[in-house]
Amino acid sequence: MNDLILQFIRQYSLGVTISEGTIGELMKHLSISKHAKNHVLLQENQRHDFAYFVIKGAARSYYLKDGTEVNTWFAFENDLIGSLNTYRDLPLRETVELLEEATLISINLKTVKPLIHSNLQISNFSGAVIEEYAQFLEDRIFYTQFMSSKERYELLLKHEPMALQRIPLTYIASYLGISRETLSRLRAK
Amino acid sequence: MNDLILQFIRQYSLGVTISEGTIGELMKHLSISKHAKNHVLLQENQRHDFAYFVIKGAARSYYLKDGTEVNTWFAFENDLIGSLNTYRDLPLRETVELLEEATLISINLKTVKPLIHSNLQISNFSGAVIEEYAQFLEDRIFYTQFMSSKERYELLLKHEPMALQRIPLTYIASYLGISRETLSRLRAK
DNA sequence: GTGATTTTGTGACATTTGTCAAATGAATGC
DNA sequence: GCATTCATTTGACAAATGTCACAAAATCAC
Numbered sequence: 376m377n378d379l380i381l382q383f384i385r386q387y388s389l390g391v392t393i394s395e396g397t398i399g400e401l402m403k404h405l406s407i408s409k410h411a412k413n414h415v416l417l418q419e420n421q422r423h424d425f426a427y428f429v430i431k432g433a434a435r436s437y438y439l440k441d442g443t444e445v446n447t448w449f450a451f452e453n454d455l456i457g458s459l460n461t462y463r464d465l466p467l468r469e470t471v472e473l474l475e476e477a478t479l480i481s482i483n484l485k486t487v488k489p490l491i492h493s494n495l496q497i498s499n500f501s502g503a504v505i506e507e508y509a510q511f512l513e514d515r516i517f518y519t520q521f522m523s524s525k526e527r528y529e530l531l532l533k534h535e536p537m538a539l540q541r542i543p544l545t546y547i548a549s550y551l552g553i554s555r556e557t558l559s560r561l562r563a564k
Numbered sequence: 565m566n567d568l569i570l571q572f573i574r575q576y577s578l579g580v581t582i583s584e585g586t587i588g589e590l591m592k593h594l595s596i597s598k599h600a601k602n603h604v605l606l607q608e609n610q611r612h613d614f615a616y617f618v619i620k621g622a623a624r625s626y627y628l629k630d631g632t633e634v635n636t637w638f639a640f641e642n643d644l645i646g647s648l649n650t651y652r653d654l655p656l657r658e659t660v661e662l663l664e665e666a667t668l669i670s671i672n673l674k675t676v677k678p679l680i681h682s683n684l685q686i687s688n689f690s691g692a693v694i695e696e697y698a699q700f701l702e703d704r705i706f707y708t709q710f711m712s713s714k715e716r717y718e719l720l721l722k723h724e725p726m727a728l729q730r731i732p733l734t735y736i737a738s739y740l741g742i743s744r745e746t747l748s749r750l751r752a753k
Numbered sequence: 754g755t756g757a758t759t760t761t762g763t764g765a766c767a768t769t770t771g772t773c774a775a776a777t778g779a780a781t782g783c
Numbered sequence: 784g785c786a787t788t789c790a791t792t793t794g795a796c797a798a799a800t801g802t803c804a805c806a807a808a809a810t811c812a813c
Contacts, residue, residue, distance in 0.1 A: 438709075447705070459695070459698055459699055459702055462695070463695075468706065491688070491691070492684075495682075495687060499680070501691060502687060502690060502691040502694060505691060505695055505698055506652075509648055509694055509697055509698040512705060513648055515705055516636070516701060516704060516705060517657065519705070519709075520627075520636060520741060521634060524800095543760070545761085552709060553800075553801090554800070554801055554802080555760090555761080555762095556762080556802080559761060559763080560762085563762075732789095732790070732791095733790075733791065734790075743771055743772080744791080744792095745771075745773095745791095747791095748791060749792085751792090752792080
């Protein structure tokens with residue numbers, strides 16, 4: 376159990392020095408939890424204290440646009456689940472829901488945040504996580520503006536083949552920004 | 565001149581404590597420069613040492629997709645110009661070009677970066693800047709996935725009316741992800 | 754296994770948007 | 784001021800995508 380937490384910290388502390396003492400300090404704010412399929416982890420328009428790291432399972436994030444869901448991302452093993460708005464203690468724009476039974480590490484941002492401002496190592500660690508997140512967002516924008524929906528589908532196929540096994544095509548179509556039917560026709564080729 | 569630099573630091577250090585000493589430290593890595601219209605500030609596929617803060621002027625960023633330019637953002641007064649890739653010392657994906665004669669504060673990321681890892685205040689400051697940038701990216705994704713091109717045009721009209729005075733419609737159309745002609749027809753209504 | 758429910762695929766048609774070409778309007782140089 | 788260049792608008796048509804309806808396939812409950 377502690378092994379999993381250590382693995383998480385190491386994954387996100389690339390290039391940042393974190394002493395044993397700081398790891399012990401961080402661990403006080405992390406814990407492991409299990410949730411059922413379809414569990415709503417984060418709810419639109421609400422404030423939350425936690426971010427999550429996926430040990431096992433899958434999740435999706437979606438907004439509601441005129442009553443229909445628009446999927447914004449999917450998370451699998453070793454991905455972070457969270458929102459900048461949680462980090463900033465603001466209500467969320469999106470809902471995050473588990474697509475499978477999941478084991479997660481939960482991170483209490485509310486109690487961790489004061490440490491960021493007082494502990495250099497944790498400040499650097501936090502900076503590295505946000506940097507990683509910004510890279511994720513930048514890539515996403517790049518793909519969206521740069522590629523056709525067909526190209527984006529093929530990229531998803533290549534980068535995250537398991538996504539297509541584990542996620543209904545309806546969600547993937549909305550993630551790609553096209554209708555279910557158009558995705559179906561793209562796949563037929 | 566130092567006033568401008570101080571103004572920049574204050575704008576980006578909201579919620580972060582920065583002592584006089586640290587400001588002095590930071591200032592060693594900032595300077596003010598003037599550039600002519602059409603000057604290429606950052607060049608695709610190259611590494612750069614600097615990020616910029618716009619005192620006066622306008623700039624655009626674009627990728628090349630199959631020979632045609634796809635505009636990704638525009639910067640005006642009090643905006644930051646930079647790339648995560650510069651921060652990470654990687655070659656850029658995009659080209660940044662000045663649309664008007666401009667006065668900029670340049671920030672030497674190469675020499676500032678070591679300070680981030682050793683000075684808590686600068687680490688927090690840097691974290692705040694990246695956090696701001698992540699928010700900018702998240703908003704952009706939200707708008708792109710959530711709104712039609714027409715809605716995005718109206719949002720731009722509302723949020724940055726000056727953009728439409730200062731930027732050719734061809735660039736704006738490509739930024740919105742539609743053809744010049746379609747934008748022209750949207751505007752006709 | 755069987756029926757019910759959900760998910761995915763296909764056809765027909767309407768709508769939107771892109772593309773190409775030409776016309777109009779605005780800005781610039783001499 | 785006039786010609787040249789660049790930016791924007793408009794029209795005609797083609798291509799892509801969405802929508803609606805329904806069929807086929809897969810999944811789930813019992």
